[in-house]
């Protein structure tokens with residue numbers, strides 16, 4: 001899983017630079033230095049963003065391994081929650097006017113939905129939990145983008161504002177989508193990307209999640225096929241917005257990760273699997289209502305619990321697993337539910353973002369700010385040092401990704417042989433080369449860049465660096 005020890009070698013180096021920038025004579029650069037330093041001292045911040053009821057809180061609970069954030073409708077979805085690491089469960093409501101925080105209660109593992117402040121006075125709810133993921137990252141559960149752009153109530157306006165403030169504050173976004181990307185959703189991601197230094201470096205930091213993947217088709221057998229295909233298409237269509245779009249069934253993921261499935265649920269499922277043959281099960285699972293009504297063992301109340309925990313898709317998967325010999329125990333069925341939820345692919349992706357790349361992400365988003373300010377202020381020393389940090393080998397994967405985006409958008413068109421070389425660098429890495437060969441190729445890119453525009457020069461810069469790195473142990477990318 002995600003390693004617990006934090007080491008931030010790059011971020012430390014950028015922090016030093018930020019502290020130097022904070023002492024610069026130019027006020028804007030000094031302010032950027034202070035802001036950057038403050039940011040670097042905090043853990044990486046990931047905001048879960050998307051429309052109202054797109055499954056944000058459910059997914060966040062799955063990541064935390066605990067049903068703590070309130071899910072499903074009502075006033076609870078209109079609040080911004082921040083989850084940080086702490087030794088104990090602790091939550092406060094933070095007022096907008098800066099007055100004293102008001103402690104909040106938990107109901108079992110879940111945060112109470114009763115907020116001890118009127119909605120218009122509440123800035124956010126701050127929660128600390130001993131969850132291991134939070135040692136590496138602060139998670140923000142946002143109220144959500146409005147479901148229609150015509151809604152203009154004060155509450156909606158505030159929700160949007162809180163959501164975009166949280167997104168602007170985050171180092172990375174997990175963007176929950178339920179269907180094809182709508183204009184307001186694309187705009188939200190673009191705004192985030194623009195606030196983070198435009199299209200330059202941090203493009204890897206918005207991951208799209210096709211949540212509620214179980215609700216895209218009524219045919220249980222094709223759920224994953226359909227969801228994976230849609231996600232793949234969306235990844236390709238929105239490469240400039242998301243580093244990837246992954247399908248996930250948040251509901252199943254939350255149930256599995258939080259251990260909510262109990263032995264009595266396992267017994268109930270086993271009784272249904274025994275009583276109903278596969279055909280009968282498919283009929284029963286055509287809708288939640290039918291599942292509750294159809295004659296058979298297990299009380300209506302308990303069936304209702306199963307629907308709430310697993311959805312009809314999850315129930316179908318578990319019935320099938322039981323018939324194929326999976327033991328009727330909560331632990332074994334939880335494993336099946338987890339595997340069917342797609343959560344592992346999401347956490348694996350997060351590990352890439354938060355694990356190896358956390359340091360780079362933190363450093364890169366901070367550097368962008370410093371570079372812009374140093375350039376605007378004409379401070380060559382800070383600019384040069386920031387540029388040197390950007391050229392470090394650890395930064396390189398992010399720069400390659402950005403280059404891939406530029407090439408994919410067709411904004412940069414190197415001549416035939418060189419375009420292929422650039423794609424080679426992006427996909428499998430340049431072949432390990434002798435210094436003479438690398439220097440010759442780097443020279444060709446420099447020559448081309450003299451005729452290119454800014455985007456072209458950026459691509460050339462990355463390729464020159466790629467060839468320099470290709471002479472090292474381990475090759476290019």
Ligand SMILES: Nc1nc2c(ncn2[C@@H]2O[C@H](COP(=O)(O)OP(=O)(O)O)[C@@H](O)[C@H]2O)c(=O)[nH]1
Nearest residue numbers: 053054055056057058071072212249250251311
């Ligand atoms: N069937 C199904 N329902 C889900 C899934 N994820 C969330 N839901 C349900 O959708 C509703 C809204 O989810 P919630 O996480 O509160 O959405 P939020 O407003 O974006 O935080 C809740 O009733 C969830 O149980 C899923 O993957 N599958």
Ligand SMILES: [Mg+2]
Nearest residue numbers: 056057070077
């Ligand atoms: Mg929510």
